[in-house]
Amino acid sequence: MRFWCSALQEPWTWAWRAYPGVWAASAAIAVPYVWARRRIRQSHALSLDSASAALHRRQAWFFGAGVVAFWLASDWPLGVLGAGYLASAHMAQFMLYTLIAAPLLVLGTPEPMARRILAKLRLYRFMTRLTQPVFAGLAFNACLVATHSPWTTDTLRANQAGSFVMDVVWLISGVVVWLPICSPLVEHRLQHYPGKMVYLFLALGVVPAVPAGFLTFAGFPLYATYELAPRFYGLDAATDQQMAGLIMKLGGIPIVWGAIVAMMLRWADEARRDSPAPASRR
Amino acid sequence: MVERFGRIEEARGSIPLTSTLSLRGRSVAFRLARGPSMLGRVFACLLVVGLASAACASADETESRYEGLAVAPSQLREIPQMELTDTSGNEFHLADDTEGQVRLVYQLFTNCPDICGVQMAQLASVLGRPGAPGNVQVIAVTVDPDRDSPQILRAYLDQFSTEFVGIVPQSEEQLTELQNALGSLASLKVFPTATTEHGEGAESHGSMTHDHGAYDVAHDGRVFAFAPNGWGYAQYPYPTRQSEFDHDLPILAGIDPGDPAEAGL
Numbered sequence: 001m002r003f004w005c006s007a008l009q010e011p012w013t014w015a016w017r018a019y020p021g022v023w024a025a026s027a028a029i030a031v032p033y034v035w036a037r038r039r040i041r042q043s044h045a046l047s048l049d050s051a052s053a054a055l056h057r058r059q060a061w062f063f064g065a066g067v068v069a070f071w072l073a074s075d076w077p078l079g080v081l082g083a084g085y086l087a088s089a090h091m092a093q094f095m096l097y098t099l100i101a102a103p104l105l106v107l108g109t110p111e112p113m114a115r116r117i118l119a120k121l122r123l124y125r126f127m128t129r130l131t132q133p134v135f136a137g138l139a140f141n142a143c144l145v146a147t148h149s150p151w152t153t154d155t156l157r158a159n160q161a162g163s164f165v166m167d168v169v170w171l172i173s174g175v176v177v178w179l180p181i182c183s184p185l186v187e188h189r190l191q192h193y194p195g196k197m198v199y200l201f202l203a204l205g206v207v208p209a210v211p212a213g214f215l216t217f218a219g220f221p222l223y224a225t226y227e228l229a230p231r232f233y234g235l236d237a238a239t240d241q242q243m244a245g246l247i248m249k250l251g252g253i254p255i256v257w258g259a260i261v262a263m264m265l266r267w268a269d270e271a272r273r274d275s276p277a278p279a280s281r282r
Numbered sequence: 283m284v285e286r287f288g289r290i291e292e293a294r295g296s297i298p299l300t301s302t303l304s305l306r307g308r309s310v311a312f313r314l315a316r317g318p319s320m321l322g323r324v325f326a327c328l329l330v331v332g333l334a335s336a337a338c339a340s341a342d343e344t345e346s347r348y349e350g351l352a353v354a355p356s357q358l359r360e361i362p363q364m365e366l367t368d369t370s371g372n373e374f375h376l377a378d379d380t381e382g383q384v385r386l387v388y389q390l391f392t393n394c395p396d397i398c399g400v401q402m403a404q405l406a407s408v409l410g411r412p413g414a415p416g417n418v419q420v421i422a423v424t425v426d427p428d429r430d431s432p433q434i435l436r437a438y439l440d441q442f443s444t445e446f447v448g449i450v451p452q453s454e455e456q457l458t459e460l461q462n463a464l465g466s467l468a469s470l471k472v473f474p475t476a477t478t479e480h481g482e483g484a485e486s487h488g489s490m491t492h493d494h495g496a497y498d499v500a501h502d503g504r505v506f507a508f509a510p511n512g513w514g515y516a517q518y519p520y521p522t523r524q525s526e527f528d529h530d531l532p533i534l535a536g537i538d539p540g541d542p543a544e545a546g547l
Contacts (some may be wrong), residue, residue: 009396010396011395011396011397183496213398219525219528220523220524220525220528221523221524224521224523226525227404227524228397228400228404228520228521228523229400230396230399230400231403234403234441236403236407237403237407237408237524238407238524243499
């Protein structure tokens with residue numbers, strides 16, 4: 001039995017494999033959350049109004065969905081395919097971690113929980129720095145470029161510990177990049193919609209296009225791991241790599257632009273509400 | 283054979299190591315200018331050794347034009363002059379029927395769980411690229427003629443390219459003769475348990491039953507490349523990257539059929 005998905009160097013089969021490390025990691029995210037939520041609910045039992053209760057329920061759903069996305073990205077079959085067979089699956093994993101699991105986990109974290117965690121770990125000041133849009137954007141894109149370089153991918157995907165590190169780095173970098181947009185702490189969020197939209201476009205829409213272009217237009221397969229892996233249903237390495245590039249380039253569009261459109265609508269709505277009512281004619 | 287691999291791997295592997303040494307040595311040279319200490323002398327020695335190694339490594343590097351394993355001049359072999367049988371049942375003369383072409387000879391079996399399919403896919407991808415040399419012929423020889431009928435081998439190769447020639451040896455002796463002529467390792471049937479390849483049908487050992495249809499074949503994973511002049515200058519073990527094939531094939535394809543053996547070294 002293996003702890004985490006890594007390159008296997010054996011033909012792909014649809015035979016299910018157990019990866020207890022993935023379950024343990026999913027549980028390590030979910031269990032403390034459930035425990036902390038219970039404590040928050042107990043301490044706020046009397047003071048919660050119906051709106052706050054609805055928010056708490058919604059956050060629980062978001063967090064649960066984030067854990068499920070993390071598990072889907074890490075476990076068999078996507079985890080195995082991404083670790084050792086297909087560059088396109090590897091890229092799908094990256095998108096799941098950074099664009100789906102990470103923002104859902106952030107959205108699902110209640111403010112008191114986030115404050116307590118940061119206070120206990122003495123990370124508040126560090127997170128205040130890190131959630132500066134420039135730092136967050138740079139950190140995410142540095143991780144993106146570093147973890148998609150052929151050397152890093154081939155080295156880390158070759159063993160379980162390396163593969164685990166890569167997946168964790170993706171998740172953490174995903175959390176970091178979303179914090180200026182939807183951090184549970186209001187002071188860590190960008191305050192104005194135009195800033196949020198520009199940040200989202202630059203951090204998640206521009207830089208990823210560069211490695212995506214390399215993958216799509218490279219003359220040869222860049223990753224030895226996927227080039228030399230037993231073929232998955234005859235899909236050749238060059239086509240697989242082009243698919244990976246397209247997933248990186250286009251896969252984020254619905255999420256990034258969906259979020260931008262949602263922010264524009266909300267901004268327009270707030271502007272309409274804030275504007276003074278037109279004077280009635282006499 | 284081992285000696286040849288060792289020499290080539292040594293030549294490949296020593297380059298980055300010695301480059302690093304020489305770089306380190308260069309950065310240390312600044313300290314030496316201020317006043318040589320014992321540490322400085324040690325570093326100076328390292329610098330000299332590093333530079334000397336780098337020079338040797340670059341000399342080794344210029345020896346080979348190939349990114350694959352270059353065959354030492356003393357160990358060059360010509361393409362075997364053998365009459366074989368292709369997947370259509372026709373006679374196929376390994377040398378004469380491919381004259382003037384680069385011949386990439388690879389041994390495989392269709393039940394291969396790993397490298398055979400990868401090597402074939404690599405060759406198909408490289409040869410399918412625009413600008414790939416046109417005078418390259420892939421010749422796939424099955425090392426498992428018991429299970430790989432001509433039809434099965436053809437169907438297997440067609441997954442990669444209909445241009446690949448499939449060869450089914452007509453006897454164990456013919457396969458061995460071809461392997462000897464190529465300078466390849468002999469193939470060996472590997473059964474899941476301690477049964478041998480001799481004997482008919484299923485064989486029972488105690489409570490366990492062994493199916494003779496379920497076996498693996500250990501075989502030489504190298505692609506043997508012969509230039510149009512018939513000489514085998516390079517070999518490509520697993521794993522060989524597509525970029526390496528792409529680098530070497532135009533060099534091999536550019537050798538004229540009438541060129542002497544030295545032309546491809």
